[in-house]
Structures are given as C-alpha cells and as structure tokens.
Amino acid sequence: MGEEKERTGRFERQALPLMEAHRLLMEQAVQGGSEKxxxxxxxxxxxxxxxxASHPFPAFDRSAMDGYAIRAADTERCQDGESLTLRIVEEIPCGSVGTVPIVSGTAARIMTGAPIPEGADAVVMLEMTETPETGGKDGGGGTVRIQVRAERGQHITRRGLELEExxxxxxxxxxxxxxxxxxxxxxxxxxxxxxRRPRVAVFATGSELLDAGVPLEPGKIRDSNSPMLTALLSQCGAEAVPLGVIADDLEQARSRIQMALELYDLVLTTGGVSVGDYDIMGDLVRESGAGMLFNKVAMRPGSVTTAAVRGGKLLLALSGNPGACYVGFQLLARPLIGRMLGRREPDLPEWKAVLAEDYRKKGNFTRLVRARLEAREGRLYAVPSGIDESSVTVTIMKSDCLIVVPEDETRLAAGSEVTVIRLP
Structure with missing residues (x-):
C-alpha cells in the first residue's frame, strides 16, 4: 500500500499558469554582488x-568638417556671385590647439575634430573654398577665397552637445x-x-544518455540538452558549469544535487521530471524539505517543469524533451538569470505578427509554437517551423520566435494577428 501511495503521488500535480510560475521564480532570485x-x-x-559624465561630451567646440574656421560676419557680402578672400593664419590638425585668434579678415585651416580656435564662430567646408595661389584645396598659408555665406555655428559641434557634465x-x-x-x-x-555572473550547475538525468563523442548504442541517445543549456546560459550572461549525467538512481541524484546547491548559485537539470518510475527529479523535489514551488506549468511544451528551493538555493528542473527543455529555459530560466544579474528588462520581448498558416491546438494549456519571422510586403509574418512536438530538436535551430497560442484558443486562422516572443 505504501508503494502504491507513493506512486500515485506522482500524479498529484496542480498546473500553475505560466505567469504565476514566472512570478514565483522571480521572487526567489538573488542578485549577485558587483566586481570591476x-x-x-x-x-x-x-x-x-x-x-x-565626468566632463562635457564633447569636451570642447570642435570642427565637424575639414575646411576653414572663420568669423561668420565676414561672409555677409558673399552673395550674388561676390567672393571673400581671407588670410590663412595657421593650420589646426586633430589633436592640436590653435594659437592664433581669428579676427576679421583671417581664417585657420582646420581638420575634422580639431578644436575651434578663439574668435572663430563658423567653419566653411573645404569643398566650398579655393586657394587662389595654387588653384587647389590646400591651406597652410597664403589666402583662401570663399564664395558662400556662412551662418554662426555652422559645421561646429558644440561642447556638451551629447552630454553635460x-x-x-x-x-x-x-x-x-x-x-x-x-x-x-x-x-x-x-x-x-x-x-557578478551567477554560476549555474547543469545536470542531465537518465541512464540512457551518452556524451556527444561516444558511438551510439542500442537503446541509448546522446545528451543534447546539456550542451544546449550551457550555450543558452552563456548567451544570457551566466557562467555555466556542466556536471555531466546523473543516472536513474535517487541516492546518486540526492548527493550530487545537494553538492551542487552548496557550491553554485542555481542548479539547472533536464529530464527526470515526468511521472514514470525512473523520473527521479520529480521524486527528489517531492521529498520533505525540498521546498517545492511548483511541479507543473500550464504550458506546452514544458508542462512538467518543476522548481524547488533547498537551503536558500533554487533548483529548476526542465523537461528532458529537447523542445520542451528549450522553451522552458527561454520562458523561465532566462528571466530568472536576468533578474539575478539585475537586468532592467529580464524577459524576452513580445511582438505582434501575422500568422502565416492555420494552426490547431490540442488541450487547454497555453501553447508556445516554435516559428521563424519573415518580412513580406512590409508586414511581419510568423511561420511555424515544422513538427510541433516537444521531443523534436531540429526546429530549435530553425526558430527565432515562439508563437503564443492562448489557453482558450483551439484554432488560429492564417492571417490573424498573434503575439510572438522574440528569441535572441
């Protein structure tokens, strides 16, 4: 009887709405300290x-063009074909400061980014000038002829334009x-x-799992979730620590998970959270003292996602199915990491798009459909990526968004507006 009661307990799950599960996780997030x-x-x-800003930016008035720094008032008669000839008093390259004040009748050859010399209040671009002695564009002595009228402040980037001190x-x-x-x-x-980056321990569970470099054996599969989670954690700013595979052994799981909870900021597992006889993570979370937050979320894929707190540390157990593991990470683990990092916007952005084809949903949970975005004639379309099953891996790499199919919808027609969650 005891064994039967223990087994039936596996099915005693209350599905939390996705946003409620999200809230419970975010409440447990502990932000790390800082470092330089x-x-x-x-x-x-x-x-x-x-x-x-420790100083104004830019820190000085500077030329926005290669040309000549002048007094704008000198050019008032430059109209109806009249020109003005000015004496060039110096050349100011970038990194240098002018030493000769600009007075009426004079100009300084100046390069882009160089400080405006004292007395100048405009810059005439090089292409609008002529040096009569050579007929070319070079300054550095002699005179310059100007045939256009300049306005005060023309081609000058003012001190503090971008930032004030x-x-x-x-x-x-x-x-x-x-x-x-x-x-x-x-x-x-x-x-x-x-x-400081949160250090996240990553485990895969299941005696059927092999490393990527091991030849396949009958009944075995390669562990693709651990490398995927490691990459996802790195992508969102955490330090991933892959700790290998936990076999289907409750004692081993208990020991290794406890060790990880003591050493790392978060423990992330994949697999072992369903209701089968070998789903050890579910058993571990149900143990006394585990502090379970939830063991089912009203979303598909990933409904078996489970979370618990032990010793003040979070354990987040994702599905072993690759598609479900991926979706669970993006919707729950990623914002959790973002909150631990103090991000101002830890959640992925939501956009609106046009559904490219009809979609039918089974069940009454919110469905997250892997899809890709396409621009067609100025409109954004969401195109389902293929087989919409939690066990499918190939659609992960073919997707850049998740189409949100609400729990109360069973069918969405092509052409309808949908909410999509934009993936990184």
Missing amino acids: VPLAQAAGRVLAEEIR GEAVLLPGTDIGPGEIAMLAALGIPEVPVI
Whole structure:
C-alpha cells in the first residue's frame, strides 16, 4: 500500500499558469554582488552602477568638417556671385590647439575634430573654398577665397552637445554592448563595475544518455540538452558549469544535487521530471524539505517543469524533451538569470505578427509554437517551423520566435494577428 501511495503521488500535480510560475521564480532570485572588470572584458556583462559624465561630451567646440574656421560676419557680402578672400593664419590638425585668434579678415585651416580656435564662430567646408595661389584645396598659408555665406555655428559641434557634465549616461542593469563600450571609453572609464555572473550547475538525468563523442548504442541517445543549456546560459550572461549525467538512481541524484546547491548559485537539470518510475527529479523535489514551488506549468511544451528551493538555493528542473527543455529555459530560466544579474528588462520581448498558416491546438494549456519571422510586403509574418512536438530538436535551430497560442484558443486562422516572443 505504501508503494502504491507513493506512486500515485506522482500524479498529484496542480498546473500553475505560466505567469504565476514566472512570478514565483522571480521572487526567489538573488542578485549577485558587483566586481570591476577591464573595459575590454565588459562586453556582454550587466552594469552594476550608474555612470555619470565626468566632463562635457564633447569636451570642447570642435570642427565637424575639414575646411576653414572663420568669423561668420565676414561672409555677409558673399552673395550674388561676390567672393571673400581671407588670410590663412595657421593650420589646426586633430589633436592640436590653435594659437592664433581669428579676427576679421583671417581664417585657420582646420581638420575634422580639431578644436575651434578663439574668435572663430563658423567653419566653411573645404569643398566650398579655393586657394587662389595654387588653384587647389590646400591651406597652410597664403589666402583662401570663399564664395558662400556662412551662418554662426555652422559645421561646429558644440561642447556638451551629447552630454553635460554630471549627466546620467548609463543606468544599473544595462546590458553592455559595443555602444556602451564606446561611451565608457570616451568618458575615460578603464574598469567597469558589473554584476557578478551567477554560476549555474547543469545536470542531465537518465541512464540512457551518452556524451556527444561516444558511438551510439542500442537503446541509448546522446545528451543534447546539456550542451544546449550551457550555450543558452552563456548567451544570457551566466557562467555555466556542466556536471555531466546523473543516472536513474535517487541516492546518486540526492548527493550530487545537494553538492551542487552548496557550491553554485542555481542548479539547472533536464529530464527526470515526468511521472514514470525512473523520473527521479520529480521524486527528489517531492521529498520533505525540498521546498517545492511548483511541479507543473500550464504550458506546452514544458508542462512538467518543476522548481524547488533547498537551503536558500533554487533548483529548476526542465523537461528532458529537447523542445520542451528549450522553451522552458527561454520562458523561465532566462528571466530568472536576468533578474539575478539585475537586468532592467529580464524577459524576452513580445511582438505582434501575422500568422502565416492555420494552426490547431490540442488541450487547454497555453501553447508556445516554435516559428521563424519573415518580412513580406512590409508586414511581419510568423511561420511555424515544422513538427510541433516537444521531443523534436531540429526546429530549435530553425526558430527565432515562439508563437503564443492562448489557453482558450483551439484554432488560429492564417492571417490573424498573434503575439510572438522574440528569441535572441
């Protein structure tokens, strides 16, 4: 009787709505501390502190063109074919500062990015000038002829145009990409404060699993989920620590999972969460003291996704089916990692698209359909990627979005508007 009661307990699952499961996980997320890394290593990290401009940017008025720095008032008579001849007093290349003030009747040859000399209030681009002595475009002495009227401020990038001193530039929780790297470098920040990466232990469960480099054996399959999860964790900013396969042995699972919970910030497993006799992760989570958050989510694929808290650490057990494992990670593990990293927007973005073909759904759970986005005649279409089964692997690499089919919908017609979750 005891054994029968234990087995029937496997079926005692209450499916939580996806957003409720998401909320419970996010409440358990613990953000890591901060550390400083060299600017060259900051790309892909998450900013830990607010960055303010230590000086105006640009730091000085600079020329936006190769040409001549002049006084705009000198060119007032440059109309109806009249020209103006100015004496060139010096040449100012980038990295140099002018030493001769510009007064009426004079000009300075200036390069793009060089500081505007004292007295000048406009730049005339090189193509709109002529040097009479040579008939060419070179300055550096002599005179320059100007035939166009200039306005004050013309072709000058003003000091502080982009940023004023003390202005907030980057906020905590910002993902650092190439643009952020450029801004940090421009502001003279050689070491960047970032959130420490969460260290995530990854296990696959199942005695049937083989490593990728092992020849197939009868009844065995290769473990594709662990490498996939490792790549996904790296992609979203975590430090993945693959710890191999756990055989279908409850004692081994208990020991290895407990060790991982003590050493790592999060434990992520794949497989063993269904209701079969060898689904050991489900048994482990149901044990006393496991602190189960949920053991079923009202979504397909991935309904058997399970989460528990033990010793203040999270254990998130994903389905062993590749498609379900992938979807469960994107909708639950990815935002959890994002929250641990302090991201301002940890969830994947939702877009609207046109459904490219009819879709019928079985069951009353929310369905996440792997699909790809296509632009057709100015409209965005979502095209289902192929066989819509949780065990299918090939559609993972053919998908860049998930079509959301609500729980109360059984059929969506081609041409209807749908919500899609954009995948990285």
